[in-house]
Amino acid sequence: MPLSVAAGHATVAGLRNRNEDFVGMVTPNEPELSAKGLIAAIADGVSGNAGGRDASEYTVRGLLADYYATPDTWPVTQALDRVIKAINSWVQRQGSARPELAGMATTLTAVVLRGGFYYFAHVGDTRLYLLREGKLSRLTTDHVWDRPEMQHVLTRAVGLDSRLAIDHGMGESRQGDVFLLACDGVWASLAEHDIxxxxxxxxxxxxxxxxxxxxxxxxxxxxGSSDNSSALVLQIKALPEENLRDALSASRQLPLPPRLKVGQTLDGYRVEAVIHASRATLLYRVVDPASQRRLVLKTLHPERADDAQERSAFAHEEWLAKRVVARFFPQVITPQQRNYLYYLTTWHEGQTLQQMIDAGAHFTAPEAIAHGTRLVRAVGALHRRSIIHRDIKPANVHLGADGELRLLDLGVAQSGLEDGDVRAQAHPQAGTPSFLAPEQFDNAPPSRQTDVYAAGVTLYFMLTRRYPYGEIEPFQHPRFGIPAPPSRYRPDIPLWLENVLLKAVARDPADRFETAEEFLLALERGASGPIAARPAMPLAKRDPAALWRAVAAVSIVANLLLLYLAVVRGL
Incomplete structure (x- = not known):
């Protein structure tokens, strides 16, 4: 569903001879609506100057036209900033070159609605309001002198100075949001309650x-307003599904929170515990003040504030997490107001498989089959959404106290749904080495079968505490031979389950399960429909180098024997 916005405006001169306000709006068709969004603006020309009306009209018209001429690759805030500053230069030159227009200037407030976000740019004392769920918020700050007798005197305006400082802001939009752009002729005469x-x-x-x-x-x-009075009202009727571009744009605008301690709050969420701290990210267990519900808050380390790549990867992770609405994954919770870069998910009591293994838990074959069935179902749910997890391992498999299995951490996942995911193709070895499929060490791209392989190694490790090809250290380029049968470490494993696991972790993708659904079917059929054991792999396929070494050794022996016979005959 595309973005749908209803709009209306009104403007009157009041008791003045001339209306120096100007309002405008552009609602483009696709693909511009998705790429650039809808833009609306209001300007109030500086009173008492012949150029006030010219400045307001030119500024709004120029912004509405030139914004859509900026490259699609520019963030919204960058596009607004560049266009408004160019207009500022033109307005100031006009005021300097023409004596009758000396001092021409105007306020400006503009809002862009694109995807699931709003962005605004602001100079002067026109205002932008947001009504959400019955609560009115003013999003802009007036640029006027703070002395009571001078609150009508602007400190910033388009055309006022050669160097223009523009206020920018953004936030997530919601269906039903109402935005108001108003000049001082409206807001100065009405209380916010009345608005x-x-x-x-x-x-x-x-x-x-x-x-x-x-x-x-x-x-x-x-x-009692005697000034020009103008209002532009926008109501969001429908929002499109959030795209990755919007998520990346949001990640660039929001600041990172400081490192939090137990008892501190962030946007009202109180920290109960630090769950995990990795090289780049921090996880906290927090409490929602409204519902007293426990949630997980994930963010980046404050030291990563200037790391554009980490910010993009984090936004990509959040965007994917919102796509996987299923019982196999923690669900993303949207905060009422987010002022920092983080996202929230549901909290579930329980432990990861790795935590249970480290605590000495022993899994029977029936338990491993039950957990494996749910794990493979979760992997299949991801793949049906065109998402490759890329880091399936016991530490990312959570067994909840409610009996559910949940797959965690989409930090290196790849969706293939957006052009931005091409960057994931450049790092085929993202993940944990011992769970990477053999072809990934030869720079093959991640695929559904590499996730199947990782799920197979996870089940193998859960049962045996071993890896089918041995543990692989980072930066190691291993050689894969024949996987050790799990029954070597666990004689109680049924033959049919051993065959399933060995097929899941086969070195050659052609010998592996093609899909998670095929893997699931083999687990569900069990002994009633066992898969055949893999035939012994020929040496030429298993280890071509060993074959040629053997051929060379035989050749050397044969040549030495011939040489010996020749010498004996010569004697």
Missing amino acids: GRHLAELAAGRADPALAADALVQAALDA
Whole structure:
């Protein structure tokens, strides 16, 4: 479903001879709507100057036109910043070159709605409000002198100075959100309670955006406003599914939180425990203040604040986590207001397989079959969503106290759904070496079969505490021969299960299960429909180098024998 927004505006001159406000909006068709989004802007020309109206109109028209001419690869904030600063230079030059336009300047507030996010740019004292779930928030700060008698004097405006500082902001959009762009002729005459009341009529379905804008302007006039009064109202009717571009854009804008201690809060979430700290990420168990529900908060180390690659990878992980809505995975929870780069998931009591193994847990064959069946189901659920996990191992398999198995950590997962995932192809060995399929050490790209292999090694390790080809150290380039049968370490393993595991961890992908569903079927059939044992692999396929060494050795022996016979005959 594409982004759908209803809009309406109203503007009047009030008691002034000329209306120096200007409002505008562009709703493009696809693909521009997805690539660049919808943009709306309001400007209020500086009063008492002949160029006020010219400045406001040119600024809004120029922004609406030039924003769509910027490269699609630019972040929204960069595009807005570049365009507005170019317009600022033009407006100032006009004021300097033409005496009748000396000092021409204008305020500007613009909002872009793209995908599941909103972005805004702001200069001056026009304002942007957001009404969400009945609560009105002002998103912009007025750029005026802080002395009471000078609060009408601007400190920043388009055309006021050669160097322009622009306020930027962003946030996640929600269906039903109502945005208001208003000039001081409206907001200076109305209390925020009154503004919220008029917008609430729209949110409740008792008015449309045009009626809401008219009502706000008329209310400002009735309250005694003599200034130009303008309002532009936007209501989000439908949101598209979040795309990776939006997620990456958000990751660049939000600051990283400081390293947190137990008892501290972040956006209201109180830290109960530090769950895990890796090289790049931090996991906390937190409590939602509203519901008292335990959640997991994941973020990057503060030291990674300037690492664009880590930020992109983290945003990609969150984006994928939102795609996997199933009982086999923790579910992403959307916070009411997110001011830092992190994401929340459900918390589940229990332990990972690795924690249980480290604690000395012993798994019987029936337990391993039950856990393996659920693990392979989880892998299949990922693959049906075109996601390759790339790091399946006991530490990422969680057995909950509620009896559910959940697959954790999509930090190096690859979706193939977006062009941005091409970067994952450049790192085929991402993951844990002992669980990487043999072909990945020859730089083959990750695939569904590499996940099948990792799931097979996980079950093999759970039963035997060994690896089928031995443990592999980082940066090692191992040689894969014949996998050790698990019955060597666990004689109680049924023959049919051994055959299933050996097929799952076969060195050659052609000998492996082709899909997770095929692996699952073999586990479910068990002894009633066992798969055949793999035939002995010919030496030429198992170890070509050994074959040629043997041929060379035989050749040397034969040549030495011939030489010996020749010498004996010569005597």
